[in-house]
Amino acid sequence: MIRLENVIKHYQTTEAVNDVTLTINQGEIFGIIGYSGAGKSTLIRMINLLEKPTSGRVFVNDIDLLSLTTKELRSKRRKIGMIFQHFNLLSNKTVFENVAFPLKIAKVKKDIIHARVMELLALVGLTEKANSYPSQLSGGEKQRVGIARALANHPEILLCDEVTSALDPETTKQILYLLKTINERFGITIVLITHEMAVVKEICHRVAVMEKGKIIETGYVIDIFTSPKTRTTQNFVNQITDLNAEVLTYEKLRSKYPDGVLVKLQYINDNVEKPLISSLVKVFDVDINILQGKIIPTNNGSYGVLYVQLTGHDITEALKHLETLGIEVKQLD
């Protein structure tokens, strides 16, 4: 378990992290989302004290990291793996040597190192590349080396610093899938920072939204999607759920569908599976025209967004009925 208590980080002129208190549970994938400059990069570095907070306390498994000696901190850091946006591999060392690096530092015996490195390379699917140099690898492969290296010392926590931001969407998916597998198979707590809601949606259990050095909202991913409390959070959620602005704006929709009312429906979990629309049409005197829709699977269940046009006599009743089913109804007009 990771606990940050009232941590503050001042730089000369700016306040990168401004009084953050946060608890991350054992075994969860916790996302911290924010725009660049929000302080998330500084925040994640306080978990292994690469950045020392100006004030506040940092606990990892109930040990106050700030109370440790340099030596104790170093051995604690071996149990906290970290992967990076730009991979940060040793360019003059092979893949094998890169993964062996944390073990060599920890003075692990040579034959144990060999076995462990081969095991890790198999896990990330790079056995064949053991003797390649980083310059010969693709971005996705480099990040896999980074992941294997971070896992070398059997860490309890894995810190991920914008690990997919330098990768293309397909590779991003593969890396996120690998992280999810690692979380499930080894029970490693994963903390990741990102500016992409798609990453959060894909693998996180809980998420904190950061802005100007503060955490402005924390919650289960599904709750953040369905009821964002702040403007910034809403913007992040919109990255996923919005009308595709280039193709459809409200004005365009309206001019194309002048009749009835235009409604945005949002619903979670069970409701997604029920035949909502057809039952609505049967019970009420309405016609429903689906304009755009999305179902977004998250780690805490699915979440659906539908943009529909309602025409007919019973529009008000139909909408009320939907609300009683726990569906969030928002008229666009």
Place this chain on the structure above:
Amino acid sequence: MTELDWQFMFNALKETLYMTLMTTIITFFLGLGLGLLLYFSSKREEPIFKLVNVLISQTINILRAIPFIILIILLIPFTRIIVGTILGPNAALPALIIGCVPFYARLVMIGLNEVDKGVIEASKAFGATNLQIITRVLIPEALPAIISGITVTCVQLVGYTALAGAIGAGGLGHLAYMEGFQRGRNQVTLVATLLLLVIVFMIQFIGDYITKKVDKR
């Protein structure tokens, strides 16, 4: 070819190689150490490190600004105390070393500065000690620059040995100047120069070869 005494030439060559080799080895270690000190002191905020950095940095600047021939003359009393004489290849070593180390230390520092900060951060995150960061990260990552740096220094050093030779250190420079120039034997000067050129080309070739070998970027 009566003018050319090959035994003389061979001895001079040996002296030049001796001076070059000894100075290179000592410069390599001293320059690397000083370069690391410069690098680390420039990264720290504490006043003591800042002071150390300014002191080393300025000493290097001053030593590099003094023309080598003047440096030899200035160092004569020092050489006499350390080596006991101001003649012969050994007497040239202090001046050669003091002439080369600052230059090489600068090149080492530039090489270390080129090492990706992220890699160093990653090493810290994995619990590396400062010593481990030096031996396992900084030096291996900067190795191409460290080797090409010693190559450049070494080439310059060959020129310095010739200069030192002219004022009594022996070697090919001495031979070319005293036997060749002063006595008007052009052949001696020519052969000595050719040998110096061969040495320089060899150094450059070997240096480039190793640099290429260790550079995996």
